Amino acid sequence: MARTAVSGRLIWRVATLATIRDETATARTLxxxxxxxxxxxxxxxVDVRLTADDGYSTQRSYSLASDGGISDGGISDGGISHGGISHGGIxxxxxxxxxxxxxxxxxxxLKVGDPVELRGPVGGxxxxxxxxxxxxxxxxxxxxxxxLMAMIxxxxxxxxxxxxRLIYSARTPADVIYANELRLxxxxxxxxxxxxxxxxxxxxxxxxxxxxxxxxxxxxDCFVCGPTGFVETVADILVALGHQPRKVKTERFG
Ligand SMILES: Cc1cc2nc3c(=O)[nH]c(=O)nc-3n(C[C@H](O)[C@H](O)[C@H](O)COP(=O)(O)OP(=O)(O)OC[C@H]3O[C@@H](n4cnc5c(N)ncnc54)[C@H](O)[C@@H]3O)c2cc1C
Numbered sequence: 649m650a651r652t653a654v655s656g657r658l659i660w661r662v663a664t665l666a667t668i669r670d671e672t673a674t675a676r677t678l679x680x681x682x683x684x685x686x687x688x689x690x691x692x693x694v695d696v697r698l699t700a701d702d703g704y705s706t707q708r709s710y711s712l713a714s715d716g717g718i719s720d721g722g723i724s725d726g727g728i729s730h731g732g733i734s735h736g737g738i739x740x741x742x743x744x745x746x747x748x749x750x751x752x753x754x755x756x757x758l759k760v761g762d763p764v765e766l767r768g769p770v771g772g773x774x775x776x777x778x779x780x781x782x783x784x785x786x787x788x789x790x791x792x793x794x795x796l797m798a799m800i801x802x803x804x805x806x807x808x809x810x811x812x813r814l815i816y817s818a819r820t821p822a823d824v825i826y827a828n829e830l831r832l833x834x835x836x837x838x839x840x841x842x843x844x845x846x847x848x849x850x851x852x853x854x855x856x857x858x859x860x861x862x863x864x865x866x867x868x869d870c871f872v873c874g875p876t877g878f879v880e881t882v883a884d885i886l887v888a889l890g891h892q893p894r895k896v897k898t899e900r901f902g
Contacts, residue, residue: 661683661684663681663738663763663764663766664762664763665678666760678740678758680764682737682766685738690798691711692795693771694710694767694769696709696750697766698765711873713739713741714801715801715802716798743825776803780810782810782867782868782869783862784803784813784868786814787814787870787871790875790901793825799812803837813861814839815856816830818841819843838860861889869895870895872897875900876901
C-alpha cells in the first residue's frame with residue numbers, strides 16, 4: 649500500500665478546506681478533506697491548482713505537513729493523526745509571499761468550505777519512512793520546515809526511537825512555524841534555532857551544522873529544505889563535513 653501512495657497514478661481531486669490554524673502572522677495551516685486520499689509518506693508534496701471564473705488556471709507545489717498515516721508499509725485510517733485530529737484528510741502550511749500569486753490567496757483569502765483542486769502525493773526520494781533506522785538530521789530554512797515537520801510527526805506517531813536533530817533557520821522567533829509543537833518535550837528530538845533577523849541575526853554556517861548535526865561517521869540521513877540558496881549552502885557544508893552526497897536529500901522551494 650505504501651508503494652501505491654508513492655507511485656500511484658496521479659489524479660486531480662477536489663479538496664474542501666475544513667479548518668484553518670494560524671501558525672505565525674504570515675503562515676497558516678490549512679486542513680483539507682480529500683475524498684479517497686491514498687495516504688502519503690512524510691516529505692511528499694501535492695500540486696494545488698486554482699482556476700479563476702474566467703478559466704485562468706495556475707498551480708503550485710505544497711508539502712504535506714501531516715504525517716501521512718502510513719506506518720510500516722500500511723496506511724492507517726486517516727492522513728492526519730497528530731494533535732488529536734484523525735480524519736481522512738491532509739494538512740498544508742502556506743507561508744505568504746507578499747507579491748506572490750497563489751500563496752496570499754491560500755494564506756489569507758481561502759475560507760472554510762471552499763474547494764481547491766489538488767494532485768498527489770508527489771515524490772519518492774525526499775521521504776522518511778518510520779522503518780528507517782539511521783539517525784536523522786533535518787535542516788529547515790523558513791517554510792522548509794513543513795515536510796520536515798511531517799517527518800517529526802510520523803516519528804512520533806510510529807513511536808520510533810530513531811534520534812532526530814533539527815536545525816531550523818527562521819527570520820525571528822515570531823516566524824517559527826509549529827513553535828508550540830516543537831516546544832513540547834519529545835524524547836530523541838533535539839531542536840536548534842538560528843535567527844537571521846533578530847538584531848544579532850546571522851546565516852547558517854559550518855559551525856552550526858558541525859555542532860548541532862551528526863558526525864558523518866554516524867551515516868545519518870540528512871534532509872535539507874528551504875529556499876534554493878539556503879539548501880545549496882547547507883548541502884555543500886554537509887558534503888564538506890564528510891557526509892555522502894547520497895545521504896543528503898534536498899528539496900528546494902524556489
Ligand atoms: C516541492 C515544493 C514544496 C513546497 N512546499 C511549500 C510549503 O509547504 N509551504 C509554502 O509556503 N511553500 C511551499 N513551496 C513554495 C510554493 O510552491 C510557492 O512557490 C510559494 O507559495 C510562492 O508562490 P506564489 O504564487 O505566492 O509566488 P509567485 O507568484 O510564484 O512568486 C512571487 C515572487 O516570490 C518569489 N518566490 C517564489 N517562491 C518563494 C518562496 N518560497 N519564498 C520566497 N520567495 C518566493 C518569486 O521569485 C517571485 O519573485 C513549495 C515548493 C516546492 C517546489
